[in-house]
Amino acid sequence: MNVEELVRDSLRDLAGEQEPAAPGFADRVLAERRRRRTRTFASVAAATAAVVAVSVAVPQLVSGGRDDVRPSGVTGGHSLPVTAISAGRTVVAAYYTTATRKTGKGDGVAERTYRLLDPSTGRYKKDNRWSYVAVAPGAKTAAVIERTLPASRFGLLDLTTGKVKQWFDVRTGAGGLAFSHDGTKLVITTYDEHPDVRVRVENGSGGVDPAFMEGGTSRSGYMIFDLESHNGSWWQIKPNRDVPSRADFAFTDDDKAVYAQVVGGNDGMEEFYNLSGKKITAPAKEKYLRWDVPARISPNGELAALGLTKEVNMGKKLPGKSYSSIRNPLTGKEITKVRGGQLLAWVDDHRLIAWERTTPLKNAGYKDHLVLVTIGSDKVVVLSGVRDPDDGPQRLAWEPVFAER
Numbered sequence: 001m002n003v004e005e006l007v008r009d010s011l012r013d014l015a016g017e018q019e020p021a022a023p024g025f026a027d028r029v030l031a032e033r034r035r036r037r038t039r040t041f042a043s044v045a046a047a048t049a050a051v052v053a054v055s056v057a058v059p060q061l062v063s064g065g066r067d068d069v070r071p072s073g074v075t076g077g078h079s080l081p082v083t084a085i086s087a088g089r090t091v092v093a094a095y096y097t098t099a100t101r102k103t104g105k106g107d108g109v110a111e112r113t114y115r116l117l118d119p120s121t122g123r124y125k126k127d128n129r130w131s132y133v134a135v136a137p138g139a140k141t142a143a144v145i146e147r148t149l150p151a152s153r154f155g156l157l158d159l160t161t162g163k164v165k166q167w168f169d170v171r172t173g174a175g176g177l178a179f180s181h182d183g184t185k186l187v188i189t190t191y192d193e194h195p196d197v198r199v200r201v202e203n204g205s206g207g208v209d210p211a212f213m214e215g216g217t218s219r220s221g222y223m224i225f226d227l228e229s230h231n232g233s234w235w236q237i238k239p240n241r242d243v244p245s246r247a248d249f250a251f252t253d254d255d256k257a258v259y260a261q262v263v264g265g266n267d268g269m270e271e272f273y274n275l276s277g278k279k280i281t282a283p284a285k286e287k288y289l290r291w292d293v294p295a296r297i298s299p300n301g302e303l304a305a306l307g308l309t310k311e312v313n314m315g316k317k318l319p320g321k322s323y324s325s326i327r328n329p330l331t332g333k334e335i336t337k338v339r340g341g342q343l344l345a346w347v348d349d350h351r352l353i354a355w356e357r358t359t360p361l362k363n364a365g366y367k368d369h370l371v372l373v374t375i376g377s378d379k380v381v382v383l384s385g386v387r388d389p390d391d392g393p394q395r396l397a398w399e400p401v402f403a404e405r
Helices: 002-013 024-032
Strands: 043-045 051-053 090-102 108-118 122-127 130-135 141-146 151-158 164-179 186-190 197-202 208-214 219-226 233-236 258-263 270-274 304-312 319-328 334-339 342-346 351-357 369-372 380-382 398-402
Touching: 090 130, 108 130, 130 151, 130 164, 130 319, 130 398, 141 164, 164 233, 304 334, 304 342, 319 351, 334 351, 334 369, 342 398
Parallel strands: none
Antiparallel strands: 043 051, 090 108, 090 398, 108 122, 108 197, 130 141, 141 151, 151 164, 164 186, 186 219, 197 208, 219 233, 258 270, 304 319, 319 334, 342 351, 351 369, 369 380
16 A cells, blocks of 8 residues: 555545545645755854864764654653654654742742753763753754853753853843754843742732742843854843743744744734844744644645644543644645644654643543654554653653754
């Protein structure tokens, strides 16, 4: 049976549960990727003035072809991955857990603990040095910020050696980082105060809620840093009450602008700025996107990942099935649905990595795991062990950091 027949059969099986795919959809699903992002090699100079490349070469141990899928093992009785999780050209290059540390004022600070993928061994290794990590295309270099936030510098970390190749000063208070899709730039979100402060909440009887709530934002602006010239331009942003305490910027799909989360207003859940500090309207292909669906635009630019649209109850003992929307990015019109409760990253033009529920829908809490889902198929491939988002203050509910390898 060839690929066309498999997709045809899968679409027929799914037809009873969802709307029919739009005309020409199968052709788009089966088409080869027509738009390839150019991945350039960003280089930086070492402190000794010797030039060292920010390598975005494909790691040998976690490399794979278009159809290569590698689930991970997990640690003991926990759900934390041990070996590399990857599918096609997409890899979980790092992941982190979060715990709230109480401060002397009775409030707290949410702190991340990262586990970074070593390209030479294909295993994740705990690294307590960093408050924030962004991984470059190629999954061999990461941009890192030290524990104390906001920070006065960021570094470029060799993921194989675990050593910082060079530090760069950021006098405006770095709090978050994101690489451009071509790996040549960083957007650095700056804050006047710690972006992860948590404030305790007192109940009506004078007690203290064990949970901490986010405080107000202190975001001050963003810097576009060129990794080839080592030059950066910082742009100030006026305070906005609709911005959460941590509202980091990331690059749009074409790397021509940056976006961040907002929680109110008339422009949906995101705001956009150009690379020169000016607020702009959403780019044509991103105006229907939402912050809580990280996958965003497919590699060929023809499909947009949107949120959960349907859940099917499978019974008291079986996990429910979740479906998310795949839409035309220019019109916002739904093309089809795909399995997965939250779409996290595109693997290619017809497969994505998603969180999928592992507990029945009737349960008050829920557990989930990473899965590989395919447009036109109701099947999923499990990629990770089960995590528990409701596991309490220890927060072993790890969050993945994706990169193209």
